[in-house]
Amino acid sequence: IEAYRTQNRFLNSEIHQVTKIWRRVAEKERALLMKCAYLQAKNCQVESKYLAGLRRLQETMGSEANDCSELLRQLIQEALQWEAREASAEGVELSPISEYDEYGFLTVPNYEMEDLKLLAKIQALEVHSHHLLAHEAVERPLRERWAALGDLTPSVELKQLLRAGVPREHRPRVWRWLVHLRVQHLWSPSRYQELLSRGQVHEHPAARQIELDLNRTFPNNKHFTCPASSYPDKLRRVLLAFSWQNPTIGYCQGLNRLAAIALLVLEEEECAFWCLVAIVETIMPADYYSKTLTSSQVDQRVLQDLLSEKLPRLMAHLAQHRVDLSFITFNWFLVVFADSLISNILLRVWDAFLYEGIKVVFRYALAIFKYNEEEILRLHDGLEIYQYLRFFTKTICNSQKLMNIAFNDMNPFPMKQLRQLRMAHRERLEPELRELERLKAEYLETRNSQAPAVPEDCASEDEVEGEA
């Protein structure tokens, strides 16, 4: 027995030792992984700086056809072909840049201009390095706060949390709650099915346009491009149901983007439908997506007033180069940045937008300009500025910084001011639109009275067909 006792004691202490060792190893592993993530982030940054350097060289050398530029071209080719392949060979779970992000969007944006390819790669690297760095430092505590939150109720804390962004695993649940909060007075359990069956009896006039736009929705997202995917069919039904839900609007291009984002997050089509209803019928003003897009046009003017107030230097610069920002920002408002921001920032904006409403769009629109203000001030040609503004929203990868600008630097931001500006601009815009209509009618009248003496001999039967 004594022998057993000794052995037992020995074994116990062994177990104790082993556990200790195991714990230490686990800790070490975590520390190493963190270090690894940090190094990887660092590597991404260095790589991105290298690429940026190459890009600058490429720009300054221009089209000079000498040996240097040939070498440069080769380096760029090589750099573009770099894959994370070598890194992941170790068996350690590193996180290489994958082709698609967690919502199915291409991580390396597919810029239409060939010479922006380097830039696209640089961005993907920057985004990845931010992601790696934020993972431990920012997102872990945030995840813990979300996990501890329990039942959702409107509160200041919730507002803060939503501004910081909902972790992916909580997002569908939180969005469902946010949508429900907004549409409860419109909601009924059978509404969606009713609307769908209405579409089976009559074809909605908007149906053809919807069909035409289905495969033109997010070609950079695998869920919408993969032929076997169920998303396009879901999207069709959501948009058709909406065209019956709101016959005054029916379908306006842009709604497809809103519905697609809702589908990507909520997955279930009925939820996505209500999300679309929440945005169009409860958040945006009534004629935001109407025939004349009046409120959308009003908001562009309001934004310019706010920009003049918050970023006067930038606005003076843009005015000097005759840049009309509404060309750029109109899209931001209509589709709530769906075309403009990379998905992890976009969805954060939506987290706050679904709770707080349109003010969030204004705040972020201002913040985006502030974020890139120096870059824009450096450009001194209207054309160049437009070219830069075409893609500059996608170069933003520090969501923390952007959020701080939107919700801190842009304060004070009273809703009252926004309402007043909107009212003032609407009062100015409406007569302008009426005047345009009047001019058009007048123009048509004079044209008709001057009955065009068209040589009828060339009007074949084809033209009759053409008028039909």
Add this chain to the structure above:
Amino acid sequence: MYIIIGDTGVGKSCLLLQFTDKRFQPVHDLTIGVEFGARMVNIDGKQIKLQIWDTAGQESFRSITRSYYRGAAGALLVYDITRRETFNHLTSWLEDARQHSSSNMVIMLIGNKSDLESRRDVKREEGEAFAREHGLIFMETSAKTACNVEEAFINTAKEIYRKIQQGLFDVHNEANGIKIGPQQCISTSVGPSASQRSSSEIGSNSGCC
């Protein structure tokens, strides 16, 4: 400065992409609001930077599109040869363009998707007749095969250039969509040989449609 107009889905953005980037994207994101492209071209030995605004085609966006006409020197009015309704709407587009732009704006009528001959719904002669009736230049193009795309943009630029030389555009007023760069001056006379040479260059590959 140009503007591309026409019904939604006729291939406006694809024409622009083909011209600025020599690429065709079968699935193109639909344009909301406005897109933008630029390219340098050489006309009669002059480097000219074309700045091109590509607009959204859906009816609702017309009230926005109107503000883009203001500074445009040229317009590409596009329809889809496989969809008759896009041809039927031309008159209304033309009215918009004529009403909101300078009277000198050069308008080029484009029948796009000429590669889809089997699905053709609008005859080439109809396009020609429409152009004749309204005083437009006409071409059929294919953004997919690139056929005539280059020519469509460049011929429009040539026409604008011709009008400048005739003094029809006030080049000092930027509202007309023309801006003279620091190092280039618009010469007042162009020898017939120069214009002949360029038109024969066009002729060499315009037979593909």
